[in-house]
Amino acid sequence: MITKPGDLREKNMGRVIQLLLANPDISRVEIARKTELTKTTISAILAALLDLNIVEETPGLKTGLVGKTPIPMRVRGDAAVAIGVNLARGSTSGVVMTASGELLESVSKEVSNLTRADATAHLFEVVQRLLNKCFRNGIDVDAIGIGVPSPLDKEKGVIYAPYGLSDWKDFPVGEITREKFGLPVFLVNDADGAAFGMKCFGKCRDIRSFISMYFDEGVGAGIILNDEIYGGSSGYSGQISYALIKSFCNGQVENSRFSLDTVVSDLNKEIGVSCGKIDDFLDRRFNGGQKMNSVLSRVGDELGRIAALVSNIVGPEAVVVNGRLLDFGKVFFSALKDSFESNLFSRGSVQLIKGFTNQFRAFSTGAASYAIFSYLMDKVLSN
Known part of the structure; x- marks a missing residue:
């Protein structure tokens, strides 16, 4: 199978952004070593990320090495702020997270989401409460991530037919949330998102x-x-x-x-x-x-x-x-x-x-992590 240049650029960009999220204050040399990409490729990717104010250099840090000190790189905390929501059968929980992994706000409700109407109402309520908290604290939210049961289509933002939730069949949760709040929405399987969050910000x-x-x-x-x-x-x-x-x-x-x-x-x-x-x-x-x-x-x-x-x-x-x-x-x-x-x-x-004892907190932080990564990827690839 022949990889298209665009596909390769996206793959390489994703590897670097994910590595920067997981390893703040990492040097260019270390990025090249861990990704096995050439210095030229790394330089081009980092230049694009710097131009978009996604990453920053942290020259004040000392590495302890003799000779020329490498300049570490990190993702800026304000590069993206995302709301992450876990939409489960018996609860709806949400967090606000920065691109540096800092949790700013959280909301959790034990509710029944067996019907599509209830799930939608509780999802919108949690997102709105988090947006209100952010507004009062002068925080701009860039994206929303939603962790849900499978099967689903991440690209279309549709949940198909999850076990025990027959009323959720063909539930376009991504589209209705995007229309409601006017923000980019990224759908992910709840367990996948939580694992991704552990990869970017956890153990x-x-x-x-x-x-x-x-x-x-x-x-x-x-x-x-x-x-x-x-x-x-x-x-x-x-x-x-x-x-x-x-x-x-x-x-x-x-x-x-x-x-x-x-x-x-x-x-x-x-x-x-x-x-x-x-x-x-x-x-x-x-x-x-x-x-x-x-x-x-x-x-x-x-x-x-x-x-x-x-x-x-x-x-x-x-x-x-x-x-x-x-x-x-x-x-x-x-x-x-x-x-x-x-x-x-x-x-x-x-x-x-x-890992986590409260898996629904893991699911909501995972949804936020996935939204941050996806938002940053879209921002870079659209420029």
Whole structure:
């Protein structure tokens, strides 16, 4: 396959911008080394970014090297400010983030988004509240990112038919948000966006390939391969909700979707209580004893096996585990870690990293990260 010059320019530009977001105060030499691009190519890209006030030089920093001191580069904090929103089944959360990764504002609502009308109303409410906060503080917002369940079309801004959300079929959320607020809108799978945010601003800045697993309303994953989001040919490669859960799938798979609700139900059954949410079990006053620990160990064992299964197929450098169950501490995570390591094909070659306990905060910051990157890319490529 022959790569068009325009495609190559876009790819190279994306690699450099992403590297600058993840590594503030990086030198030209280091950029060339990490991207394996020529000095001429790097110079041309950085010149364009400087002309557009996207990056700046930071000559005041000392490297400790003898001889001529390299001049580090960084993305300007005011190069882009984005609102990132996570539109989920049971909540709508949003943040305002700068291009330097600074969180300026946040809003979160536990609401039902089962209908398209409700999802739209809650999305608009959260965005408007964040815009109002920004206006009061003299902050200009450049773009909006929305993290949503797959399948979706990022280019068209349409959500197709996500599991359990039949009223969302062919939901043009990107278009209606753009028309409402008059800002560029970038749609991304929620788990993909969160993984991208970890790559740009979080624990995985220096990891080229990793899987970030999320466990709440279902089991999902964002996959980064060679520094890029991997969505597969249809855009939903990380949808692993239907991975076989041996301990919980006694009926048909479609009736055994693994989620926190599944865990709550099993804990209630095992302990003989009637708690409504996982938060009830996380309450320090609640003590389920050995029965509770037995369920948590079983859940950890199952998720560790799934993490190893996906890892064996993809072959990442690391797997990041996210979700409320991390709050249970050693009982859950030790079981997950033991299961992961025992089922991993290449023993000891893949890191297991603790990520976010609040995955919806990860999804909204991820949506903002994706919007910042996409906005900067569009700004450069349109000039």
